[in-house]
Amino acid sequence: MTDFITYVIQGIPFGCVFALVAVGLVLTYKTSGVFNLAFGAQAFVAASLYYVLHVRHGWPTLLAFALVVLVISPLLGLLLDVLIFRHLRTASPIAKLVSSLGLLVAVPEIVTILVLGESSTFGVVGIWWNDNALYRFSDYVIDGKEMAIIVSTLLVVLLLGLLFRFAPIGLRMRAVVESPRMTELAGVNADRVSAFSWMLSSLLAGLAGVLLAPLYASLAPQNFTTLLIAAIAAAAFARLTSIPMALVGGLLLGIIQALLSGYLPPASVIAQSVKPTLPFAALFLLLLFWPGLRSAIQNKDPLSGVDPPPDPSVAVTRGRFLTNATRVSGVVVGTGVLLWLLTAATTYWIGIATTAVVLSIVFLSITVITGMAGQVSLCQATFAGVGAFSTAQIVKVLGLSVLPTLLLGAAVAAVVGALLAVPMLRLGGIFLSLGTLAFAVMFDTLLAPLGWVSGGAHPVSVPRPIGFVDDRPFLILCVVVLAIVSVFVIFIRRGTTGRYLTALRGSETAARSIGINPTRIRILAFAVSAGIAGLGGGILAVQKGVAVKEDFGYFYGLFFVVLVVTLMPSTVEGAINAGVGFALVPEVLKLVGVSSSWQFVLFGLGAITYARHPEGVLEFQKGKSLAAIQKRLPARLRGPVPGPTPVPTGGAD
């Protein structure tokens, strides 16, 4: 019994942090419809600023804490609302999610580059007067860091309770949370409420960040991102609606995690992988089985009928001029580069070109699932990993030759994709994205470390196929595979599957009304997409000679989406642009002499524009500059000036 209580007490501090994050997530989701993945990034900003002020510059604890948590964090929230999310109010939830994903990728890198610099970030000090002070409550002991967390959380709960009960803005927020439309009809200024809730949730992010920082040895953005994803489970427990439930969910999560690690034999494999996996498994299961959550998706606001129709979808028709210009320059440049690679280029550049080609294959999987099927999957890197590990293991265990095995690896990934899609598709929208994210992290923590998957501590090596051992022939092989997969994708898009997917994207209601079975067609899309990712992953392993789990971590899954979405999610050309960008941008940055982390900033910020430019911001800019050039041309040479013509075509009900 004392063991039990000890474990429960051990779980409370982390549970409190989960709870703070979950409350923040629920707040912004309910008041602005944004599922804010950037919350982890906001926490990291606060933790970093606090660290720099307090530890590096020796500011007093309280001053640093007050400035960072009470001033800068709310301002950051206000900034995000005013600059980004306020303008996305009518955008789809999924577009909002992608925007916040862009921030999650970009912001920590900006902070690392501008605030933390290259020097080490060890020795984070907490806000309690003595981090290591021990407090005894009869048999149980907690230290200063944990005390700080518990006391702050209690304070926050108390203040939130008072705010929602007595303060006018709190009452309005509560009303907005119940029914945004009703509140607006009652004349409440939604902008003010949303700004306030962003500031409040950002304050919670800052607080969580500062409280959490000393629990880790050094400041690393991954810790905050992982924590954020874990806390989503608590938010899901609260059905993304109830703040008290979010608190309970967070605490439960922390406590169960502590109980698990307490009772499971400490050295066993299960204990080592189950504990970190728990929040993601919980999220996954909650998404699938938590009844309240599913009904929260179905039962919309009682006043949803009075909503203005969603933004008109914009016809993104590429002008013929742009199409031809792109094609011609693409072929010319492509051939030129290929010739150079095959004759004069050094091994180094051949390696980079190969990476570009292989990643292009992986990115074609995003063209299928996001560009064609309109679903944002955050586990494409994991599918690539499944393909890579399967290929490596089959070659090793069965001794098959590499080329056919790559296809087997792709098939395994396709099956995994289809199996994942079956339950996930019932959810749809952002819940599908969150589910794929949970799957990706679960794979990383639970399966990827296992011997029979990745080889564990000894990654499985994969030989290059006979005849393609040298770098140049291997590059040619990759180019051929890319060409085949590209044609495959183009045929699918032109074919029945592609048309059905376009119909479903345009109006799922109407598509079903003519007899299209959305589930079947989307499972197919998932399987195809996962298969392509698996093939790309397998080839990546062959290129490197070994399948390493670090190449397929969940963060890559996030970055891949951000990258492709910034470029052009809907076309083969966009995937190839993304592949080239992935391999080349770090080189360019190196040449210019700046940190290669800027690539995350670049593409992360690019993804924020997804809501407004679903065709990809680069494509949008290209179209705009071309239009400008064409205006200067004599009329005879001018093609039709490209540009979207917005006309309402309806949308999902």
Added chain:
Amino acid sequence: MSLLDAVNITKRFAGITALDAVSMQVESGESVGLIGPNGAGKTTFFNCLLGMLRPDAGSVTFDERDLTRAPVYRRARAGIGRTFQRIELFAGMSVRDHLLVAERCRLGTGRFWKDILNLAAPSGDEKARVLATLELLRLDDVADAPIESLSLGRGRLVEVGRALMTEPKLLLLDEPSSGLDASETAALADTLRAVQSERGTAVLLVEHDVEFVRTFARRLYVLDFGTLIATGATAAVLGSAEVRKAYLGETV
């Protein structure tokens, strides 16, 4: 046995009873009108018939098959087609593609392996049938225009055409004349009559244009606040005092 037999359909939304035990029968080839003031539950009834909404109680039998629990696409394949009050088109598709995709869906010949082998292009037959429908609705001049460039009225016609391509036995039309001018409305009515006489399609029409209803429907159902308040032959129903009061806002 009627073509459509909907029995005691009840649907509640968070406290509002949008439909209260509404029953309706439609025979093959019949023209039936469903009228009622805004918010009476007409669209909700369509949504329950086709499965976009799950009714809280009641059953739907169509063509001798119990579809109460069937998903939308099954009901569509069983032969119920519809258009939408708030227009629902496929962004990024041409007018012709709207009809082609519905035609392909009806035939059910789309196979993934055909896609991969680039064998999925529309056949001559498919193209011809689509063209015939386009001509019937006088949409052939905009066949290859992007759907975004159409007026609301012609967008509605595309919806009708798309529904017709699935060769429904019963066509549900939700306020098809809104956005159409008088001559377009008359043309639509003629087209619908032509389709009915040619294919024996039954039509269930929700419509505010009383003239359209009077000339088109043989029988009427009248909904008010989710309850059926009258049903019978068109002229009789439109003449009844209760209907005039509820629907036409007349005081007797």
